[in-house]
Structures are given as structure tokens and as C-alpha cells.
Amino acid sequence: MHKTIEQIVVATKNAGKVAEFKLALQNLPYTVISLTDLGNYPEAPENGVTFMENACAKAEYYARLTGLLCMADDSGLEVDYLKGEPGVYSARYAGEYASDADNNKKLLDNLIGVPAEKRTGRFRCVLALANQEQTLLTAEGTVEGIILAEARGEKGFGYDPLFQVPELGRTLAEISAEEKNSISHRGRALSSLTNQLAELGK
Numbered sequence: 001m002h003k004t005i006e007q008i009v010v011a012t013k014n015a016g017k018v019a020e021f022k023l024a025l026q027n028l029p030y031t032v033i034s035l036t037d038l039g040n041y042p043e044a045p046e047n048g049v050t051f052m053e054n055a056c057a058k059a060e061y062y063a064r065l066t067g068l069l070c071m072a073d074d075s076g077l078e079v080d081y082l083k084g085e086p087g088v089y090s091a092r093y094a095g096e097y098a099s100d101a102d103n104n105k106k107l108l109d110n111l112i113g114v115p116a117e118k119r120t121g122r123f124r125c126v127l128a129l130a131n132q133e134q135t136l137l138t139a140e141g142t143v144e145g146i147i148l149a150e151a152r153g154e155k156g157f158g159y160d161p162l163f164q165v166p167e168l169g170r171t172l173a174e175i176s177a178e179e180k181n182s183i184s185h186r187g188r189a190l191s192s193l194t195n196q197l198a199e200l201g202k
């Protein structure tokens with residue numbers, strides 16, 4: 001990768017992720033395009049058993065389809081009491097076409113009666129940047145938290161209303177997108193990736 005990067009496609013079907021990426025990247029010297037800006041591409045297969053496998057597979061899949069440099073995100077929630085579930089299956093926890101509400105309900109049901117101190121977990125995010133040939137860079141980020149017994153807050157997406165950040169005493173759905181980016185798994189992975197890009201540009 002010798003050429004300076006000018007344009008990055010945020011290769012995700014998730015509008016919540018797109019909003020966070022666009023916000024985090026807005027002051028950086030890259031033009032950011034989302035997949036939906038480019039057309040109606042079919043969803044990438046996600047057959048991997050790790051976030052890393054899925055992130056690389058999604059980035060390469062969309063880079064080949066679009067012919068452009070693509071950044072993909074594979075992420076999810078690992079709950080200690082549930083031995084790391086839902087993990088890479090977070091989006092499909094309550095079934096293949098499950099909504100965020102369905103997944104949140106299943107998570108709450110599986111934690112009924114579990115005391116707060118045992119409701120620990122983390123969000124994990126792996127980002128992959130790929131061109132048509134291969135994955136060029138990857139980055140990871142995590143944020144630790146507690147799974148509440150009731151949803152709180154209207155912002156964000158996915159499991160955010162159930163995920164409390166102990167240092168803040170608030171869920172990820174009760175803070176602004178800027179604040180979420182400054183502490184979240186995705187925000188951390190993204191700053192690692194953009195630092196790597198800046199290093200390459202030197």
C-alpha cells in the first residue's frame with residue numbers, strides 16, 4: 001500500500017455503525033462513503049467463528065464488489081455469565097432475522113435472576129481494511145460493562161440500552177455519539193486503525 005489513501009468505503013449494512021464511523025472520521029483527510037451511497041449490494045457472508053475472520057471476509061467481499069478500498073466492522077457482545085455468548089452471533093442471537101429488540105429480549109431472558117456482579121461483559125470490535133486483493137490492516141477495540149436488567153436510553157443501536165459503562169453510571173444509549181465514540185470498542189478500534197494509516201502515510 002504505497003499510495004496515499006483518499007477514500008474509504010464504510011462497508012456495513014448497519015446504519016448505526018455508519019453514523020458512528022462518519023462522525024469519527026469527519027475531521028480526517030479521507031472521503032468517507034457508505035455502502036448504501038454506492039448502491040444496493042447483497043449482504044456479505046459471515047461464516048467465520050471469530051470477529052477477525054468475519055471482519056476480513058466482509059472487507060474483502062465488499063472491496064471486490066465495489067472495486068474500492070473498504071473498511072468492515074465485525075462486532076458483538078460477550079457476556080461472561082453466558083460463557084462469551086452471544087459473541088460473533090450477536091446479530092443473530094434470537095434467530096437469523098432477529099431485530100435488536102428480539103436480541104435484547106433474549107439476552108434479558110437468559111440473565112433473569114442473575115445478580116449485578118455476575119452480569120459483566122464487553123463489546124468487542126474488529127475492523128479490517130481491504131482492497132480487491134487482500135486485507136491490508138486490522139484493528140481491535142473493547143469496552144467493559146455490565147448488562148442491566150432493564151433497557152435505559154434511546155440513543156445508539158443494538159444492545160446499547162442494556163450496556164452500562166461502570167465509570168459513567170450510564171448506558172451506551174444514554175450518551176451522545178461523540179461520547180460513545182470516545183470510549184467504545186468501535187471508537188477504540190477506529191483510532192487504532194487511523195493511527196496505523198497515519199504511520200503508513202509518513
Ligand SMILES: O=c1nc[nH]c2c1ncn2[C@H]1C[C@H](O)[C@@H](COP(=O)(O)OP(=O)(O)OP(=O)(O)O)O1
Nearest residue numbers: 012013014073074075076077090091157158159160
Ligand atoms: O456499539 C454497539 N452497540 C450495541 N450493539 C452493538 C454494537 N456493536 C455491535 N453491536 C451488536 C449489534 C449486532 O447485534 C452485532 C453486530 O453484528 P455484525 O454482524 O458485526 O453487524 P451487522 O450485521 O449489524 O452489520 P454488518 O455486518 O453489515 O456490518 O453486535
Ligand SMILES: [Mg+2]
Nearest residue numbers: 013046074091
Ligand atoms: Mg452482520
